Amino acid sequence: MAEPIRVVVTGAAGQIAYSLLYMIARGEVFGKEQPLVLHLLDIPPMMGVLEGVVMELADCALPLLRQVIPTADPAVAFKDVAAAFLVGAMPRKEGMERKDLLSANVKIFKAQGQAIDQHARKDIKVLVVGNPANTNALVCSHYAPSIPRENFTAMTRLDQNRATAQIAAKLGVPISAVKNVVIWGNHSSTQFPDPSNGIVEINGSTKRVWDAVNDAAFLQGNFVETVQKRGAAVIAARKMSSAMSAAKAACDHMHDWWHGTTSGQFVSMGVLSDGSYGAPKDVVFSFPVEISNGKWKIVQGLQLDDFAKSKLAVTGKELEEEKGEAMAVCSAD
Structure with missing residues (x-):
């Protein structure tokens, strides 16, 4: 067996982690032969709840799980870790403006x-x-x-899974x-789920999703919404x-990042933009x-029509605004 990874x-102690921890500890992300040490980070008031999670992980009797380390100390949580799922974030509360949410999350993700x-x-x-995931990752x-910037990614795989499920249904x-239905932009209501480069196998033959659905009004309207x-x-x-x-999508994202994608298959990831497809850098x-x-490598050479380009412009503008607000908080610290 391999050496354990951290x-x-x-x-x-939260909802997403409750599903996620079991999937990771079962070997669904890093492989069925890869032993693990799990570091569990939460805030001090949640330590009692976290104790219960640790008990449950023990009671699952999972062969790959060598040790569980619950902590409220980021120095302990991140010590020698090979992979991080940053799930904890300040949730948006009623009446909270986006800038308030960004400000609260800057403090968390700075630490x-x-x-x-x-x-x-x-x-x-x-x-x-944790949302706003793209800007939190930035x-x-x-x-x-000291860590390469390409090693920080945001999750849009949940959106891709949702889009794929809608097309399959x-x-x-x-x-x-169904393959290669992808997500462009921000993990927010401005994201653009794009079926135009998707393919589908029907009765043994491969078709473009666009042709198989054959309903532009649906694909540019109800599907996107x-x-x-x-x-x-x-x-x-x-x-x-x-x-x-969300937990399943996090597993999918990290599994593919760890093990690689199948040739000819695209997955959606929030990654540092180099300006490809006219996205802001x-x-x-x-x-x-x-x-x-x-x-990871951005897939190049995909065709985008005017409808898609207009959607990319909207979501790109939102991300630039979020970045401006977040960096203003960073520089005020």
Whole structure:
């Protein structure tokens, strides 16, 4: 068996982590032969709840799980870790303006970035799940200058999974038949779920999603809105946020980053923008990427029509505004 790797989950006493920890500890992310030491970070008032989570992980009797370290100290949480799931963030409360949310999260992700910089492995892979995820990832990398900036990513895989599920349902095919439906931009209601480069297998033949659905009004209207507003719809129905699907998406994101993507398949990740496809530079922007040897690469040469370009412009503008507000908080510190 391999040497154990250390993996940290923040917000570890919360809803998403409750599903996520079990999936990680079962070997669904890093592999069925990879032993793990789990570091669980949360705030001091949650330590009692975290104790219960630690008990449950022990009671699962998971062969890969060598040790669990619950802590409220970022220095302990990030010590020698190879992968980080940054789930904990300040949630948006009623009446809270976006700038208030950004300001609260800058403080959280500044502290975590500094701890990563000082204590984590230099090749750590960081996935930010806590919202606003794209800008939180940017802030975190800003405060961890010794770690390559491409090692900080934000989760838009949940949005991709939602989009893929919508197309599969529309066409009456299994999820596995639909590929390369991707997400551009921010993990917010401005994101652009894009089926135009997607493919689907129907009755043994491969078609473009666009041609198979054959309904531009649906693909540019109801489909886009459903994916953009799915999180709110889940909250309205469940009275809680989408925890199970978010945990699954976090596992998918890190699994593919760790092991690589299948040839010809794209996955959506919020990554540092180099300006590809006219996106603003130096924001964390969701692109379709391919991954090999633990390195992601933006897929180049995809065709975008005027509708898509207009959507990318809107989500890009929002990310630039968020960056401006967050960096103003950073420089005021």
